[in-house]
Amino acid sequence: MMGRRTAEPDSSWDEVPRLIRAGMGLPQPWEKLFGPLRATSSSGILAVGQIGQTLDGRVATLSGHSHYINGSAGLDHLHRLRAVVDAVVVGAGTVRADDPQLTVRRVAGPNPVRVVLDPRGTLGGSARVFAADGTRRIVITLDGTPTRSAAEIETIALAGSTTRLEPAAILDALSARGLRRVLIEGGARTVSHFLGAGCLDRLHVMVAPVILGSGLPGLELPPVARMTDALRAPVRVHLLDDEVLFDCDLSARRAAAGAANKSR
Ligand SMILES: NC(=O)c1ccc[n+]([C@@H]2O[C@H](COP(=O)([O-])OP(=O)(O)OC[C@H]3O[C@@H](n4cnc5c(N)ncnc54)[C@H](OP(=O)(O)O)[C@@H]3O)[C@@H](O)[C@H]2O)c1
Structure with missing residues (x-):
């Protein structure tokens, strides 16, 4: 299904989703x-995380309101990310807080498969992410969790700890279903799990010129004692209107477990 455009039309974009999938260069x-984000091997997974945050590193107000931290350019970029991936993954917390659609309605391109991490099977079928709009929908739960979703929504039950789904197992399960280029869209806890497990090839951090001074934190990893132990990655910086995109290359610390890292 093709997304509806609400952004300023830019015909140079229209072929990009197809060219990426064909492994070709882009205008x-x-x-x-x-x-x-082009994968170099048809057997490889490409996992890209994204987070939209304020200048002071918040991803939502304390009450969980995040619509919208980013402006038009940042939102267009997010929808373009969705258009070039096979699947978009969000945590149950984001579905509860935002009830997102996860479509590419701002730009041209195909809607990605929508994947929700709902380990305890808490979400009802009325969430917009589960809307029957012709797009494939998948719920990933912990093994043994009773299925609550409608029959046409695929369920993947993974072994794990009592609370935690392993990011590498999630990527492997999606890859086995033909979903190899994956966007980990949020929220911060979900992206942090993938980052901490070494399961991201790239991370797009979109910083908006907004200061909240309070609110929900962005990425969180286990504490380190010294700055020399901080995660530093090669980064490309882009200015999109008045927002700054940090495109972090995490390929050097990509975990060997799970699917291969084939980004370039
Ligand atoms: N600024 C942005 O870019 C952005 C993007 C998305 C969302 N948000 C905001 O972020 C907030 C929600 O984010 P959040 O960090 O609280 O929640 P989240 O990451 O959306 O969801 C966390 C929940 O998802 C499930 N989950 C995720 N990864 C899992 C894993 N590896 N293993 C097991 N379960 C996993 C768990 O569900 P259970 O709770 O059922 O155990 C977990 O509590 C909202 O306020 C939303 O507005 C901001």
Whole structure:
């Protein structure tokens, strides 16, 4: 299904989702933004995380309101990310807080498969992410969790701890179903799980010129004692209107477990 455009039409974009899937070069300015998301091997997984945050590193107000931290350029970029991946993954917390649609309605391109991490099977079928709009929908739960979703929504039950689904197992399960280029869209806890497990090839951090001074934190990893132990990655920086995109290359610390890292 093709997304409805609400952004300023830019015909140079229209072929990009197809060209990426074909492993081909992209017209500028898209090559510098999305070229790194081209997988080099048809058997490889490409996992990209994204987070939209304020200048002071918040992803939502304390009450969980995040619509919208980012402006038009940041939202267009997010929808373009959705258009070039096979599947978009969100945690149950984001579905509860935002009731997102996860479509590409702001730009041209195909809607990705929608994947929700709902380990305890808490979500009802009325969430918009489960809307029957012709797009494939998948719920990932912990093994043994009773299924509550409608029959046409696929359920993947994974072994794990009592609360935690392993990010590498999630990527492997999606890859086995033909979903190899995956966007980990949020929220912060979900992206942090993938980052901490070494299961992201790239991370797009979109910083908006907004200061909240309070609110929900962005990425969180286990504490380190010294700055020398902080995660530093090669980064490309892009200015999108008045927002700054940090495109972090995490390929050097990609975990060997799970599917291969084939990004470039
Ligand atoms: N600024 C942004 O870019 C952005 C993007 C998305 C969302 N948000 C905001 O972020 C907030 C929600 O984010 P959040 O961090 O609280 O929640 P979240 O990451 O959306 O969801 C966390 C929940 O998802 C499930 N989950 C995720 N990863 C899992 C794993 N590896 N293993 C097992 N379960 C896993 C768990 O469900 P259970 O709770 O059922 O155990 C977990 O509590 C909202 O306020 C939303 O508005 C901001």
